[in-house]
Amino acid sequence: MVNPANASTAEATLREVPEAARVLGLEIQVLKASTSQEIEAAFATLAREPTDAVFVGPDGFFLSRRVQFVTLAAHLRMPANYFAREMVEAGGLMSYGTDILNMFRQVGIMTGQVLKGIKPADLPVIQSTKFEFVINLQTARALGLDVPPSLLARADEVIE
Numbered sequence: 303m304v305n306p307a308n309a310s311t312a313e314a315t316l317r318e319v320p321e322a323a324r325v326l327g328l329e330i331q332v333l334k335a336s337t338s339q340e341i342e343a344a345f346a347t348l349a350r351e352p353t354d355a356v357f358v359g360p361d362g363f364f365l366s367r368r369v370q371f372v373t374l375a376a377h378l379r380m381p382a383n384y385f386a387r388e389m390v391e392a393g394g395l396m397s398y399g400t401d402i403l404n405m406f407r408q409v410g411i412m413t414g415q416v417l418k419g420i421k422p423a424d425l426p427v428i429q430s431t432k433f434e435f436v437i438n439l440q441t442a443r444a445l446g447l448d449v450p451p452s453l454l455a456r457a458d459e460v461i462e
Contacts, residue, residue, distance in 0.1 A: 360385035
């Protein structure tokens with residue numbers, strides 16, 4: 303699921319996910335949502351069509367609607383993978399994404415440099431290199447999923 307109102311992120315997700323799915327031998331269906339009502343409609347589509355899991359693409363609006371996503375996924379008993387730990391803290395199954403706190407720390411450092419007189423154009427472009435994988439075992443149990451020990455060992459955090 304992607305938010306078409308966030309064109310750059312949606313385009314990047316739609317560029318990368320199909321190739322990853324092909325390599326894994328998975329079939330995908332792209333659902334788009336940019337409002338709360340469209341999120342509801344997307345999950346209604348998931349309820350009508352055979353679906354094994356949902357991947358929620360990175361988006362600030364989606365993050366603000368995390369309780370809605372988690373509630374809808376739980377209602378459908380649908381395993382869902384998210385882009386941010388906050389989604390998992392709200393009850394989502396798992397997430398893999400940028401360590402947002404580390405990202406904000408970098409923003410603070412760069413802001414400090416600008417305040418000290420460095421021109422923004424002279425600052426380096428920094429791409430996130432720290433990612434985190436979070437699993438919610440309570441949600442896994444509620445979905446009847448056994449999370450393999452090897453996957454738990456790879457997680458940066460496991461929420462009991």
